[in-house]
Every structure is written in structure tokens, then in C-alpha cells.
Amino acid sequence: MQIENRIKEFILKNLYFAEDNTPEDDASFLETGVVDSTGVMELVAFVQTEFGVTVEPQEIVVENFDSVRKVARFVRRKLSLPEVNGSPVAKAFAPKPSTAAERCSS
Amino acid sequence: MQFTRNVLALDPAQEAGRIVQALRRNVLSVLRRRGAVVGISGGVDSSVVLALCVRAFGSDKVVAVMMPDKDSDPESEKLARQLARQFEVEPVLEDVTPALDGFGCYRRRDEAIRRIFPEYDAARGYKAKIVLPQNLLDAGVLNVFSVTIVTPDGKERTAPLPAREFLQIVAASNFKQRSRMATLYFHAERHNYAVVGTANKNEHDQGFIVKYGDAAVDIKPIGRLYKTQVYQLAAHLDVPEAIRRRPPTSDTYSAPCTQEEFFFRLPFETLDLLWFAQEHGVPEAEAARVMGLTEAQVRRAYHDFVSKARTTHYLRMAPLEFNEPQVAVPA
Known part of the structure; x- marks a missing residue:
């Protein structure tokens, strides 16, 4: 699944209180x-466990955590993945083994 | 409206008179109570409220309650006593430590801190506080709390707080404000008095309050005053200078922690003017020019005010009522 979609899924499931809206990528x-x-x-904890990256306190800034797109861009940068314009890159990074196994089976 | 650095200047005599009249009218006629109970902390807000209540009802109709716990700075009680003496009110001392022990306040809080710093041990002299990043104007740092512990030999260690630990520390610490609220209502009901709140506009509107804790009061006489305006009233009411000079503190955590560190992220002299500007629709460019800041700095402050007001809206909400008609059971 694309990084943006996984972030959105987390937000919708855990953080989003509205019933009938999906957050826009750039909102x-x-x-x-x-x-x-x-x-x-x-969200910081999710990013760390889901994508296996370390988030430093000084990285918890608007530029990295203020929209789905910014979080995804931050994750790609931490994983040294190329920037994308909406194309799936799911297989390009290596998430933690425990979550990867679950994801492959779904 | 022209935005200037003097825009929050009050006529303190007129403002004090207005509040005193409103206190009398509301407490005696609307609430139908015979006097006032005020929790005094040695801080400027509760000092101003005590002074206003004494003017409104007379010192024999005001109960001033000091409610320290084992984490409180001893200076707070000293200043509170000085205040009570000056306004000729006999202070009541209620140490809430045993109540907080009973609730498990310290145990539950320290358990969460130890998940971050296993060596933390209050019994061995460790102290702790939680703080927000301080450089609000200069970086787009989000409002994510860190925990700081102070070792017995005075060394500080800080780490970001995961949500689970943050929520547990806050939930446990909030027993303090709620225990104090229950204590104030004991004295209010015993005397048939009203509980008079001490939150200013900053605390109330930006969410530096505890729901059903310090927010649970009968009347809020300084709830529309910015902190810098409270200081203007304090000078007019002759609140002891030692109280007016003291940096505002949360006095909730065992390590010393100013309100700026804990929540507001800006000195009140800057915060209040920028907040006023944001509330009154002053363009960022104009606010920046008057304050000697950049537009980006003003924008960050505006965002912070809006964000805090929004995320703490729940704290100010009364219980929701369902007004839909009941569904009748079919016959």
C-alpha cells in the first residue's frame, strides 16, 4: 500500500473524529x-513502528508532520526513497518484519 | 481598530469597580450565596481575585484556602499567607497530599515517568516536569510534550513523551486540581458561599485548565482578562510586590516549571499582544510591524493560538444533552 494511504488509514482509524470525511493529502x-x-x-509513534524510522525531537515540526503528504515525504526521506507523485512505492521500502508479514497476507 | 503596543492598557480602577459590582450582583442575587471561597496559591491571579472578593463582600465573608501538596514550592504558601494577612483574611490550610495519595496520583504519574526514565525515583530525590518546546516564534515546532527529570545531584535529562505516557501523567496530575476543587466546595457549602474561580483569559481560552478541576467554579471574575491585564489590576489592588514579581508557575510538577515552559511557549508580554491581534483580525504584516517580528513569526503564533483553542475546546464544554424525542416501546 502506498505510504500516503497507510498514513491516512492510521489517521482515519485512530485519530480522525469526523464520520464521513477522508483527510486530503495536502490538508x-x-x-x-x-x-x-x-x-x-x-502519529510519530506510528511512523516509527510502521516504517521503522527514528524520529528525532527536532524533526517533529510543521514541515514534517502537518499533512499526510508531508508525513509521507518525511518517511521517504528517512528511508532514502525517491519522491513520487502519487504512484505506489509500497515495495520499495522495508518495514519491520512483524508488520510486513501481516501486510503481505492481507 | 488600530493595533498598538498599548492596546491592552486598562483603567484599573474602573475595571476593578466593574468586577466588584458584578461579583456582588451575581453571587448574592443570581447564585444566592452569602460570600466567596477562593483558593489562593501565592500566584498573581488568585491574589487579584481574593482582593476583589474582599472589596465585594468584606474580609469576614471571604474564605481563603491554601491547598499545597508535597510537590508544591514552599514559597507558594509563604506568599499566600502574606497575601491573606494583607487583606485581613484568616487563611485555611488544607494539605491535599493524603487525598492525592489515596487517589494514586503520585504512583500513577511516576509509573508513567519510569517507563521513559527507569531510574526516576521521587523517594530518592528525583524531580520531574513536562514541558513544550520553547521556540514558538522561530520554528514550526509542534506542541509535543517532553518529560524532564532532575537527578538528586541536579542534572537534567529530557525525552519526548509518547502519547500513552503523556496522557497518564496528565490524567494522574489532574487529581491535584480536582482534589482542590472538591476541597473548595466543602468550604463553600459549609458557609453557603460561592466558589470564585481564578483562571484568567489565557488559561481559560487556551486550555490551561482542568475540566471539573480548576475550571469547576461558580463564577469567573477575571476570565476575560489577559494575563498582562491581571498584572495591571494587581498593581492597582496593592497585591504584594513579591507576588507580582514571581514568574507564573504551574506549581503542579515537582521540578520548578513556569507556565511559559509548560504551556504558553511565549512571554506573556508578547503572547497577549499577538493573541489580541489574532482575535481581532489584525493582519500578520501589521502585527509584525508593531511587534518588531517577521510575518512568519506572527503566523506561527497565530496558528498556535487557534490550535490550542480548538484542541482544548472540549475542556470548556458543558455536558451535552440529547434532545431527540425518546423512542416509545411499541404496544
């Missing part, structure tokens, strides 16, 4: 209130 979390400060902490 600012700050502007729309989609993710609050506790949500940012949960």
Missing part, C-alpha cells in the same frame, strides 16, 4: 484540526 492538520497535539505524538 494542513493545523488548519483543519484533523490531528491535535496528542494525535501528533501518536
Whole structure:
């Protein structure tokens, strides 16, 4: 699954309180209130476990965590993946083995 | 409206008179209580409220309650006593430590801190606090809390807080404000008085309050005043200078922690003016020019105000009521 979609799925399942909307890729979390400060902490933890990257405190900034697109771009940068324009890159990175196995079977 | 650096200047005598009248009218006629109970912390807000209540009801109709716990700075009680003496109110001391022990406040909080710092041990002299990043104007840092522990030999260690630990620390610490609320209502009901709140506009509107804790009061006389305006009233009401000079503190965590570190992220002199500008639709460019800041800095501050007000809206909400008609059971 594309990085953006996995981030959206996490937000919808865990952080998003509206019933009938999907957050747009470029919509600012700050502007729309989609993710609050506790949500940012949960999103940081998700990014670390789901994509196997380490997030430094100084990286928890608007430029990296204020929209689905920005989070995805941050993950790609941490994984040294190329930038994409909406094309799937799911197989290009190596997530943690435990979550990878579950994902392959689904 | 022209935005200037003096836009928050009050006529303190007029403002104090207005609040005193409103206190009398609302407490006596609307709430139908005979006096006021105020929790005094040695901070400027509760000091101003105590002074206003004494003006409104007389010192014999005001109960001032000091409610320290084992984490409180001893200076707080000292200043609170000085205040009570000045306004001729006999202070009541209620140490809430045993109640907090009973609730498991310290145990539950420290358990969460130890998941981050296993060596943390309050019994061995470790202290702790939680803080937000401080460079609000200069970087787009998000409001993500860190925990800082102070070792017995004074060394500080800081780590970002995962959501689970953050929520547990806050939930446990909130027993403090809720225990104090219950204590204030004991005294209020005993005397048939009203509980008078001490939150200012910054605390109330940006969410530096605890739902059903310090937010649970009968009346909020300074709830529309910015912090810098509270200081103007404090000077007018002759609140002791030691209280007016003291940096505002949360006095909730065992390690010293200012309100700026814990929540607001800006000095009040800057915060209040920028917040006023944001609330009154002052363009970023104009606010930047008046404040000597860049537009990007003003934008970050505006975003922070909006974000805090939105994410803490729940704290200010009354219980929701369902107004849909009941579904009748078919006969």
C-alpha cells in the first residue's frame, strides 16, 4: 500500500473524529484540526513502528508532520526513497518484519 | 481598530469597580450565596481575585484556602499567607497530599515517568516536569510534550513523551486540581458561599485548565482578562510586590516549571499582544510591524493560538444533552 494511504488509514482509524470525511493529502492538520497535539505524538509513534524510522525531537515540526503528504515525504526521506507523485512505492521500502508479514497476507 | 503596543492598557480602577459590582450582583442575587471561597496559591491571579472578593463582600465573608501538596514550592504558601494577612483574611490550610495519595496520583504519574526514565525515583530525590518546546516564534515546532527529570545531584535529562505516557501523567496530575476543587466546595457549602474561580483569559481560552478541576467554579471574575491585564489590576489592588514579581508557575510538577515552559511557549508580554491581534483580525504584516517580528513569526503564533483553542475546546464544554424525542416501546 502506498505510504500516503497507510498514513491516512492510521489517521482515519485512530485519530480522525469526523464520520464521513477522508483527510486530503495536502490538508494542513493545523488548519483543519484533523490531528491535535496528542494525535501528533501518536502519529510519530506510528511512523516509527510502521516504517521503522527514528524520529528525532527536532524533526517533529510543521514541515514534517502537518499533512499526510508531508508525513509521507518525511518517511521517504528517512528511508532514502525517491519522491513520487502519487504512484505506489509500497515495495520499495522495508518495514519491520512483524508488520510486513501481516501486510503481505492481507 | 488600530493595533498598538498599548492596546491592552486598562483603567484599573474602573475595571476593578466593574468586577466588584458584578461579583456582588451575581453571587448574592443570581447564585444566592452569602460570600466567596477562593483558593489562593501565592500566584498573581488568585491574589487579584481574593482582593476583589474582599472589596465585594468584606474580609469576614471571604474564605481563603491554601491547598499545597508535597510537590508544591514552599514559597507558594509563604506568599499566600502574606497575601491573606494583607487583606485581613484568616487563611485555611488544607494539605491535599493524603487525598492525592489515596487517589494514586503520585504512583500513577511516576509509573508513567519510569517507563521513559527507569531510574526516576521521587523517594530518592528525583524531580520531574513536562514541558513544550520553547521556540514558538522561530520554528514550526509542534506542541509535543517532553518529560524532564532532575537527578538528586541536579542534572537534567529530557525525552519526548509518547502519547500513552503523556496522557497518564496528565490524567494522574489532574487529581491535584480536582482534589482542590472538591476541597473548595466543602468550604463553600459549609458557609453557603460561592466558589470564585481564578483562571484568567489565557488559561481559560487556551486550555490551561482542568475540566471539573480548576475550571469547576461558580463564577469567573477575571476570565476575560489577559494575563498582562491581571498584572495591571494587581498593581492597582496593592497585591504584594513579591507576588507580582514571581514568574507564573504551574506549581503542579515537582521540578520548578513556569507556565511559559509548560504551556504558553511565549512571554506573556508578547503572547497577549499577538493573541489580541489574532482575535481581532489584525493582519500578520501589521502585527509584525508593531511587534518588531517577521510575518512568519506572527503566523506561527497565530496558528498556535487557534490550535490550542480548538484542541482544548472540549475542556470548556458543558455536558451535552440529547434532545431527540425518546423512542416509545411499541404496544
